Structure formats: structure tokens, C-alpha cells
Amino acid sequence: MAEVAAPHTKMRAQVPAARWLECVHCGLCLPACPTYLELGTEADSPRGRIHLMREWAEGRVPLTGEVVRHLDLCLGCLGCEAACPSGVRYREMIEGARVAVEQSYQRRWREALLRRLVVDLFPYPDRLAILLWPVRLADWMGLGPVVRKLPWVELVPLPLPRKKAAAALVPARGARRYRVALFRGCVARVLFPQVEAALVRILADHGCEVVVPGEQGCCGALAAHQGDRDRAVTSIRAVLRVFTEPVDALLVTAAGCGAFLRSYGHWTEGTELQERAKLLALRVRDATEFLSSLKLLPPARPLGRKVAYHHACHLAHAQGIRDEPVRLLQLAGAELVRLEEADLCCGSAGSYNILQPQLAQRLGERKARNILASGAEVVAVGNPGCSMQIQAALRRLGADIAVLHPVEVLDVAYRESTA
Ligand code: SF4
Ligand code: SF4
CATH class of the missing domain: 3.40.50 (Rossmann fold)
Structure with missing residues (x-):
């Protein structure tokens, strides 16, 4: 009979044993972790999750629903990796753990179905466009704000833009x-x-x-x-x-x-x-x-609007891109305002706001409250997932603040200059 690998062996195959030793348990990453800030539990902190993953990989802890829950609640935002002075490669650990969980853990049918729908629908623009048809129809009937109160639909931008073919x-x-x-x-x-x-x-x-x-x-x-x-x-x-x-x-x-x-x-x-x-x-x-890097000319007339910049995790933490979007906003002539916790995850995190809606909602509203406190008229965001999440959270708080990509902000400034 073929031998079936135990879950912890699958985890061991994903993450080299030496990775675990890089964490010295100092806890300096804890204040950078959104789930720890919201839940206050060690198992929902980077240090706690590293400990859990290591215990699982080394066969001391079985892969229970509880362990999977703590790993699922991780946003993968990499705030911890950016804050860690020891250079811990958290991304490799959590990505490896996610592969090993999928190989070894049987999820409840509802959860499995939802995950399946995410990977079967969202990566395919044609399927996504069909899925959005009822929302488009509701917008056309003037019911856009009403349907945006529904779970998940609230993430769809209002108004829903028209589909455009791009020139080759x-x-x-x-x-x-x-x-x-x-x-x-x-x-x-x-x-x-x-x-x-x-x-x-x-x-x-x-x-x-x-x-x-x-x-x-x-x-x-x-x-x-x-x-x-x-x-x-x-x-x-x-x-x-x-x-x-x-x-x-x-x-x-x-x-x-x-x-x-x-x-x-x-x-x-x-x-x-x-x-x-x-x-x-x-x-x-x-x-x-x-x-x-192109040394663009500034627009003839500065934008002159108060803009807050939210650091998307996958830009700031994963790619180390922090100054460049801000430079574009300065070039546009925006009046930059200070945003508290600007690089704390907004709760979007890929499909996190669909799979973990409660915690995502708390993080979205935390972000929206900080935006309101900043006095911004516009929020600049370099990631579509964050834009959807922040727009929805602002709408829930009854705020009417535009959410734009930094490139759009610059484009608006150029076009207003020539209008
Ligand atoms: S991940 Fe880094 S910052 Fe966090 S506990 Fe480990 S060594 Fe300290
Ligand atoms: S990736 Fe984000 S949510 Fe996950 S442990 Fe690190 S800081 Fe916390």
C-alpha cells in the first residue's frame, strides 16, 4: 500500500528547517501586525504564527482546525517582515504553510466552496464581467447605493466602470x-x-x-x-x-x-x-x-487638493516602494496630509475580505477612520484590492472621499491643466 505523508512532513517539505531559527522571538514585529493589533492574541501575531508553524513542521502540534484558523487569519501583508530586525523570511514561511495546509487539511464544504469560487471566477476577466452583470443592471436602474449594502457587493466600485478593450x-x-x-x-x-x-x-x-x-x-x-x-x-x-x-x-x-x-x-x-x-x-x-524615474514635467496648474496616501502592503512591504508614489503626488501638486497608520493593512489582502469578512471589515473601518481624521479630500492607493476595500469602508461610515490610484491623481492634474 502506498505510504501517505503525514501533514507535518508536507510542511517540512515546504519550508527549510533553518528558516525557523531566524526568529529570535523578540516581538518587535507585534506592533506592525494588524491581526495582533485587533485581536491582541499571541497566536494571531507573527511570532505566535511562526511558533505554531514550527511546532507543526517538527511534529509537536497536529494540524487542527484551530491551527488552520490562526494561519488563515494572517493577511500575508508582510508588515512583520518589514519590521523584523533579524531579517526573518515570514513570506516564505506563510506561503509554504498555505501550500501544506491545502495538501493536508480537509476544509468544511462551505469554506472549500468559497475558496474554489475565488480561484475559479476572479482570475478570469470574462467570468468576472458576467458575475457583475446584476450589479451593472442595478446601477442602471438607480439602485447602485442600495445593492452596495449587500455583503461582497459593497466591494464593487460605484459606479461600475464600462468594460474597455485595450489597444494592442x-x-x-x-x-x-x-x-x-x-x-x-x-x-x-x-x-x-x-x-x-x-x-x-x-x-x-x-x-x-x-x-x-x-x-x-x-x-x-x-x-x-x-x-x-x-x-x-x-x-x-x-x-x-x-x-x-x-x-x-x-x-x-x-x-x-x-x-x-x-x-x-x-x-x-x-x-x-x-x-x-x-x-x-x-x-x-x-x-x-x-x-x-522618467523625470516628468509638473502639470501647468497644481492639483491643490488634500490627498492622503495609503501604503498598499504589496507595494510598501513586499516591494519596498514607498517614496515613488508620494513623489508622483507631489509632482501633481497635491497637498499631502498625514495619514495615521498609513502602512497598516486595510484588510483587503487579495481575497481576504471575501474569506475573512469580519476581521477585514474591522481593519477597513480602522483605515477609514484614520482617513477621515486626516482631513483628506482624496485618498491615493496603488492597489485595486485596497481601493475596493477602502471605498466600501468609507461608504459604510457615510464619507464621500474619492479613492484614486496615484497615477490617476497625476493624470487628473495634467488634464485639468489643459482643460
Ligand atoms: S519575526 Fe523578527 S521581529 Fe518578530 S519575533 Fe521573530 S525575530 Fe522578532
Ligand atoms: S503577514 Fe501581516 S497579518 Fe500576517 S503575521 Fe505578518 S503582519 Fe501579521
Whole structure:
């Protein structure tokens, strides 16, 4: 009879034993952890989770529903990794644990179904567009604000933008300085097409030719966040097939996609894809990072509106991009206001606000209260998931504050200058 590997052996296969020794249990990461700040329990802190994962990997603790719950409640925001003075690689630990949980743990049917729907629907723009039809109809009938009170539907931007086909090639205006490719993302292209339109306008106006491959799909992050390694690698393989043209940079407007594209080398380790995956990862640039390297001219008239900047976790913690979006806002002539806990996760975290709605809602409202206290008229956010989460939380608190991508803020300033 074939031998079945025990759950802890599967965990051991995912995370090298030496990783656990990097944590010295100092607790300096605790104040950076949103779940610890909200719940106050050690098992919902980075140190507690590392301890649990290690105990499980070393066979001292079985993989119970309780252990899985503490791991599921982790946002994967990497606030802890950024705060840790010992360089603990928490991301490798939690990502490995998620793969091992999916390989060894039988979830209750409702939870399993919901997780399945997330990976079967959201990474496919056509399926997502069909799913949104009832919301579009409700908007058309003037019922948009009413249906936005429903769970999950509240995350859909109001109004829902029209679906736009992207041109395959946008030429540079004037002499060509760069040739770049655009990674459209799956959720971003359906719910935030205005962000990519704003980016393409600015790029073309500043001498960049933009290539937009038509057949591109999901980067694989949604599957990876759920521990579905096989699906994640299938998505990576498809992305590698599509992005083959030589370009100066592969631009991304969604922080979550950018962070995952940069980790392609790690996810394809030991496969025939790894070399190509690493090369692609080297070309990835967040849109704000690339634009701020272009030395753009400021708009003729400064924007002059109070703007608060929220640091998306997958931009600030996962990619170390903090200053570039702020520089774009300064260039736009925004009046930047101080946002408390600007780099604390808003609770979006990929599909977290669908899978863990209660804690996500608490974190969303914590973020929204800080935004209200800042006196901002606009919140700038570099990730579609955060935009949806923050818009919904602000609406629940009855606040009417625009949530825009930093690239959109700059584009608004340029267009208002020439109007
Ligand atoms: S993860 Fe880093 S900061 Fe947190 S307890 Fe371990 S060593 Fe300390
Ligand atoms: S990734 Fe975020 S939620 Fe998870 S332990 Fe680290 S700080 Fe806490």
C-alpha cells in the first residue's frame, strides 16, 4: 500500500528547517501586525504564527482546525517582515504553510466552496464581467447605493466602470524614449480600466511606446495566496508564454500582481520555467516606480487638493516602494496630509475580505477612520484590492472621499491643466 505523508512532513517539505531559527522571538514585529493589533492574541501575531508553524513542521502540534484558523487569519501583508530586525523570511514561511495546509487539511464544504469560487471566477476577466452583470443592471436602474449594502457587493466600485478593450500597441507621442509592456491584471482591468487608461496617456505623452498583449490572464497571485501551487504555476506558465517581446520594463498598476510577478523565480524553483521566470521578474516595475524615474514635467496648474496616501502592503512591504508614489503626488501638486497608520493593512489582502469578512471589515473601518481624521479630500492607493476595500469602508461610515490610484491623481492634474 502506498505510504501517505503525514501533514507535518508536507510542511517540512515546504519550508527549510533553518528558516525557523531566524526568529529570535523578540516581538518587535507585534506592533506592525494588524491581526495582533485587533485581536491582541499571541497566536494571531507573527511570532505566535511562526511558533505554531514550527511546532507543526517538527511534529509537536497536529494540524487542527484551530491551527488552520490562526494561519488563515494572517493577511500575508508582510508588515512583520518589514519590521523584523533579524531579517526573518515570514513570506516564505506563510506561503509554504498555505501550500501544506491545502495538501493536508480537509476544509468544511462551505469554506472549500468559497475558496474554489475565488480561484475559479476572479482570475478570469470574462467570468468576472458576467458575475457583475446584476450589479451593472442595478446601477442602471438607480439602485447602485442600495445593492452596495449587500455583503461582497459593497466591494464593487460605484459606479461600475464600462468594460474597455485595450489597444494592442499605443505609439509614443514624439520621439520614442522607451518601449514598455503593460500587465493588465484580471480584477484591475475589469474594475479599474480608468487607471490603465491614465497610465497609457501619461506614458505616450512622455515618449513611451506601450505594448499590451491581448491574451494575458491572471499573474497567479490569487491561487498562490490560497496555497494552490499547481494553479499558480499554470498561470505563471501562461504569463511567460505571452510576455516574450523585448521591452524596457513590464509595468503593473496593481501592487498585488507586481509583488507576485517579482516572486516568479521562487515559485518556479526546480522547474524548467525558472530561468525565464527570473528574467521576467527582473523587468517588472510598478507604474509609479517607472513614472517617477522618467523625470516628468509638473502639470501647468497644481492639483491643490488634500490627498492622503495609503501604503498598499504589496507595494510598501513586499516591494519596498514607498517614496515613488508620494513623489508622483507631489509632482501633481497635491497637498499631502498625514495619514495615521498609513502602512497598516486595510484588510483587503487579495481575497481576504471575501474569506475573512469580519476581521477585514474591522481593519477597513480602522483605515477609514484614520482617513477621515486626516482631513483628506482624496485618498491615493496603488492597489485595486485596497481601493475596493477602502471605498466600501468609507461608504459604510457615510464619507464621500474619492479613492484614486496615484497615477490617476497625476493624470487628473495634467488634464485639468489643459482643460
Ligand atoms: S519575526 Fe523578527 S521581529 Fe518578530 S519575533 Fe521573530 S525575530 Fe522578532
Ligand atoms: S503577514 Fe501581516 S497579518 Fe500576517 S503575521 Fe505578518 S503582519 Fe501579521
